[in-house]
Structure formats: C-alpha cells, structure tokens
Amino acid sequence: MRVQEVNFDGLVGATHNYAGLSYGNVASAASKGRSSNPKEGALQGLRKMQHMRELGLTQGVLPPHQRPHLPTLRALGFQGTDIHILTKAYETSPELVANLSSSSTMWTANAATVTPFCDTRDGKTHFTPANLAAMYHRSIEPLTTGRILRAMFSNDDRFVHHPHIPGGIHMGDEGAANHNRFCSDYGNSGVAVFVYGREAFGRSDDLQFPGRQTKESCRAVLTQHSVASERMILVRQNPKAINAGAFHNDVVSVCNKNVFFFHEEAFENTSSLCADIQTAMGQVPMEFIEVPANEVSLSDAVSTYLFNSQLVSAPAREGMTLILPSEAQDNVATREYIQRLLEKDNSISHADFFDLRQSMRNGGGPACLRLRVVLCDDDLLAMGSRSILTDDLYGDLVSWVEKHYRESVEPEDLCDPQLMMENFAALDELTQILDLGSIYDFQRNDSSSD
Ligand code: SUG
Numbered sequence: 001m002r003v004q005e006v007n008f009d010g011l012v013g014a015t016h017n018y019a020g021l022s023y024g025n026v027a028s029a030a031s032k033g034r035s036s037n038p039k040e041g042a043l044q045g046l047r048k049m050q051h052m053r054e055l056g057l058t059q060g061v062l063p064p065h066q067r068p069h070l071p072t073l074r075a076l077g078f079q080g081t082d083i084h085i086l087t088k089a090y091e092t093s094p095e096l097v098a099n100l101s102s103s104s105t106m107w108t109a110n111a112a113t114v115t116p117f118c119d120t121r122d123g124k125t126h127f128t129p130a131n132l133a134a135m136y137h138r139s140i141e142p143l144t145t146g147r148i149l150r151a152m153f154s155n156d157d158r159f160v161h162h163p164h165i166p167g168g169i170h171m172g173d174e175g176a177a178n179h180n181r182f183c184s185d186y187g188n189s190g191v192a193v194f195v196y197g198r199e200a201f202g203r204s205d206d207l208q209f210p211g212r213q214t215k216e217s218c219r220a221v222l223t224q225h226s227v228a229s230e231r232m233i234l235v236r237q238n239p240k241a242i243n244a245g246a247f248h249n250d251v252v253s254v255c256n257k258n259v260f261f262f263h264e265e266a267f268e269n270t271s272s273l274c275a276d277i278q279t280a281m282g283q284v285p286m287e288f289i290e291v292p293a294n295e296v297s298l299s300d301a302v303s304t305y306l307f308n309s310q311l312v313s314a315p316a317r318e319g320m321t322l323i324l325p326s327e328a329q330d331n332v333a334t335r336e337y338i339q340r341l342l343e344k345d346n347s348i349s350h351a352d353f354f355d356l357r358q359s360m361r362n363g364g365g366p367a368c369l370r371l372r373v374v375l376c377d378d379d380l381l382a383m384g385s386r387s388i389l390t391d392d393l394y395g396d397l398v399s400w401v402e403k404h405y406r407e408s409v410e411p412e413d414l415c416d417p418q419l420m421m422e423n424f425a426a427l428d429e430l431t432q433i434l435d436l437g438s439i440y441d442f443q444r445n446d447s448s449s450d
Contacts, residue, residue: 002377003118003187006058007310007370008387009049010111011397011430012041013064013103014423017409018361019095021102021137024209026245026302027363034361038103039405041358043398045106045369048323048354050394056315058380059389061397062108062152062371063430065144066440068420069100072140082442083417090415099137101414107364108371109177109250110138111145115225116181116374117158118189124160125379126225127153130175131164134212144439151436153373154384162224165217170200173217176371177248178237180255182277184284186374191280193233194218195249195267197242206239212247213237233276236268244298250367252301256311256320259347261289263301287347296337304328306337308365311348319349325365329353386435396433400426 020032052059068089070082076096078085090097105111115126129145132138142164153159165171183190196218197211198204204211215234222232237249241263246252253262258281260274267273270290278286291306301307310323328334338351359369386393404426406419413419424442431439438444 003185003374004058005186005372005374006060006388007052007372008060008062008108009045009370010062010106010108011064012038012045012106012358013067014038014405014426015067015101015409015414015419016041016103016106016358017098017101017411017414019098019102019411021099022135022247022363024242024245024247025363027361031361033411036409037358037407038409039401039407042401042405044354044356044358046394046397046401048356048366048369049389051352051354052312052323053389055312055317055321057312060373060387061389061393061434062111062387063148063434063436063439064103064427065105065141066427066442067101067103067423068097068414069140071441072100082420086415086417086420094415097414098411100140102137104138104362105141105145106359107368109368110175110248111141111371112149112175113173113179113221113225114176114371114373115192115227116186116190118183118187118374119181119192119227119231121226121228122160124158125153125373125375126160126162128162128173128221128224129164130173131166131171131217132174133169133172134174134210147439148436151439152383152385152387155382158379158382165220167217170214171217171220172212172214173221174213174248177250177368178213178218180253180260182255182260182281182286183257185257187376189231191231191233191277192222192227193235193273193277194222195235195237197237204239208243209245209247211237211239211242230280233273233280235273238265238268240265241298245302246298247363248368250308251305252298252307254307254309254311254367256313258284259287259289259311259320261291261307261311261348263291263296263298263307264293265298289341289346289348291337296333300331300333304331304334305360305365306334308367310366310370314350317350320347321350321352322348323366324351324353325360326353326355326357327360386433393433400430400433404429
C-alpha cells in the first residue's frame with residue numbers, strides 16, 4: 001500500500017495582522033504596525049498548496065481558528081454580547097485584543113507533533129497538539145487544534161489523540177517545527193530527532209531570546225507516543241542560532257527521508273548529532289548537507305528563511321525539490337548558494353520560489369505553514385473531513401477567500417466588531433466547505449469551553 005507524507009497547510013486567517021507579538025522573532029518585531037493584506041496572504045498560501053499538487057504530492061488544508069478568541073476574554077471576566085466584550089476589552093487593553101486576534105494558527109508546523117504509525121509501538125499514528133506556552137498569543141491554540149485534528153483524523157483504530165503537555169513555559173512545546181523524522185522511505189520505520197532550546201528547571205544564561213522548547217517537553221511527547229528509545233535523539237539548538245532569531249529549529253534545518261539540510265551553527269554539537277543519527281539509522285546511509293557559515297551567515301539564514309524551505313520528493317521529478325520563499329532568491333548569498341547546491345552531486349535537484357511575503361513578514365516561511373503527516377491510502381480513506389486539496393476544493397477555497405477577506409487590516413481594525421462578525425461568518429462557511437462539523441465555540445453555544 002502506498003504511504004505518503006502529506007503536508008497540511010494552515011489557511012491564513014481573516015484577521016492576519018502585524019502586531020509584533022513574538023519576542024525573539026526578528027520579522028514579527030520589524031513588521032509591527034504595518035498594514036496587512038489577509039486576502040493576499042491567504043491566496044499566496046493557497047497557490048503554494050496548489051503547486052505541491054502540481055508536483056504530484058497530496059496536499060491537505062487546516063482551517064484558521066476563531067479570532068478574536070472570545071472564550072479567553074470571557075474567562076478573563078468580560079461579559080455581555082460578543083460586540084460588547086470586544087469593545088470593552090479593547091478599551092481596557094488594545095494589546096490583549098491584538099494577542100487574541102493573531103492569525104498565528106496558519107503556521108501549522110507548530111500545531112502538533114505527529115508520530116507516524118510506522119514508528120509507534122501500537123502501529124497507530126499519534127498526535128499531540130503543541131502547548132505553545134512561550135507566547136501568550138499562541139498559548140490559546142492547543143484546545144482548538146486538538147478539536148480540529150480529532151475531527152479530521154477521526155478513526156480510533158488508526159489515530160490516537162493526546163492532550164497537549166501541561167506545565168506552562170517549563171514544558172514549552174512548539175510542535176513539529178522542532179522535530180525531524182529520518183527514514184529510508186515514509187512507510188519504513190524512522191528516527192525522531194527533537195531539538196530543544198533549554199532545560200525546564202535549569203538556567204539558560206546563554207539565551208537572549210526565549211528558548212521556547214524544553215528538553216522535558218520533547219521527552220513527554222515521545223513518551224506519550226510510545227517511541228522506542230533507540231529511535232529517538234534529543235539535541236539542543238545552538239544558543240547562537242536562537243539569539244540570531246531562529247526561534248524554532250526549522251529556521252535553521254530541514255529534512256526529507258535520509259537527507260538533512262542544515263546550517264553549520266544550527267546545533268550545539270553537530271558532529272556528534274550526525275554520528276548519532278547515522279547510528280540510529282543503521283544500514284540506511286544518511287546524506288548530510290551542512291551549509292558553512294562563511295557561505296551563508298546565520299543572519300542571512302534568518303532573514304531569507306533558506307532552511308525554512310520544504311524539502312520534498314515530488315513524484316513528477318527526479319531528485320528532491322526545495323520549496324523556498326522568494327526572499328532566498330532576492331538575497332545574493334543564498335541565491336548563489338542555492339545555485340551551487342543544485343549543480344553539486346547530491347539529492348537536491350530543484351528549487352521553486354514562492355511569494356509568501358504576507359506570512360514571511362511575521363516570521364513564517366514555507367515550512368512553517370505546513371504540518372507533515374505520514375498517511376497510507378487507507379488512512380486517507382478513513383479521514384473524517386474534506387481536507388485533502390482537489391481542483392474543486394482549491395476553487396472553493398479561493399472563492400471563499402475572495403468573498404470574505406479584506407485587502408487591508410491595520411492594527412486598530414482589531415477592535416472593529418464588523419471584522420469579527422465577518423470572520424465568524426467566514427469560518428462558519430469554511431467548516432461546511434471542509435466538512436468539519438462545529439469546531440468553533442461560537443458554533444457550539446458553549447462559551448465556557450474553548
Ligand atoms: O510563533 N509568528 C510566529 C511564526 C511561527 C513560525 N513557525 C515556524 N518556524 N515553524 C511565531 O513567532 C507573529 C505574530 C505577530 O507578531 O502578530 C507570530 O506569531
């Protein structure tokens with residue numbers, strides 16, 4: 001039976017805006033106060049998804065969450081109608097409303113950690129929504145993420161859904177963005193490499209920016225998923241990379257099957273990491289493509305998101321393809337590096353560039369926008385929603401965006417009740433398009449839950 005790695009991309013939400021919320025994320029800070037274009041952002045994301053299909057890959061879609069997140073405002077004591085709550089909350093704290101209006105759920109690499117059925121003891125695929133405890137605006141994501149994943153992967157014989165890891169920032173977990181899976185082919189057993197920024201109970205005086213992922217949370221997810229200890233590796237991200245703005249490891253490394261493409265300064269101890277991966281992989285030869293700092297500096301890696309590319313095996317092509325943001329083409333150092341890479345004798349033979357500027361300005365590149373899930377044909381048949389992209393679904397989603405999304409959102413628009421009502425109407429329609437059921441609390445008439 002065919003086993004594929006399916007990318008589930010997050011749709012950019014109708015409240016996509018630049019509020020500069022993510023400390024340690026250079027692009028988010030630099031974009032603070034800019035006007036955003038949610039319609040353009042959503043269409044840019046959809047074009048990338050459609051391109052993946054044109055390459056012969058199966059592509060999935062994940063919906064945005066409800067924003068502003070009224071359940072949090074209610075939990076904080078605001079009462080009354082939705083419009084009253086929003087108005088009062090904005091009068092009290094525009095920053096609070098900005099945090100609860102972020103469209104950060106588009107970066108689905110942070111939605112969850114997924115361990116494929118071929119790597120778990122019970123032969124089922126395991127999901128843990130990321131708690132995203134490090135950033136307030138993202139800490140409100142896991143309950144809805146879990147609800148969406150359960151609606152999509154709804155077959156108990158095949159899929160296991162765990163609660164997010166409790167414990168706040170001590171147990172900070174940012175999901176698949178810090179997880180690399182190596183294998184000879186997607187359906188064969190793999191090796192999981194988790195990258196953390198700090199330890200839960202120690203000091204990390206070498207960090208200027210938050211180390212969002214802790215070693216203990218990586219261990220907890222692996223324990224939940226019952227991964228065998230010889231198939232897992234934990235490694236610390238280089239503090240230098242975090243301090244340069246690589247707040248997730250997927251800003252400095254990416255992998256596909258047995259190929260690992262990473263920056264020289266990505267990890268604390270690169271040579272022992274590579275040796276450990278090769279040992280765990282046994283007979284399967286690894287291909288390590290290490291990019292020297294004197295060819296691409298950490299600062300160029302962070303500003304262009306060279307490593308936040310998707311590395312894919314497209315059935316329509318010989319060799320692997322990098323899906324890159326256009327920033328990596330505009331920068332001389334990364335453009336020339338990519339040219340040399342494609343000419344060299346290695347598994348990477350193609351580079352496709354995409355304009356994802358709406359997302360990139362908030363620090364989200366091609367790889368941030370996707371959650372990888374290894375699925376066999378029967379898993380795809382067992383899915384409980386219309387979440388796999390087809391030409392029809394692509395058409396429906398483009399029309400939906402054209403109908404509901406604004407071309408401009410300023411930070412002060414986040415107090416506009418009309419924007420909130422437009423978004424709820426759009427999301428209500430989206431759940432019908434994607435056949436997801438009532439996943440949003442405004443559809444459930446249950447305001448005390450998420
Ligand atoms: O968590 N940006 C996201 C970007 C996430 C990128 N994901 C991966 N690397 N996988 C973050 O920092 C900015 C939102 C704002 O500033 O409004 C934001 O949340």
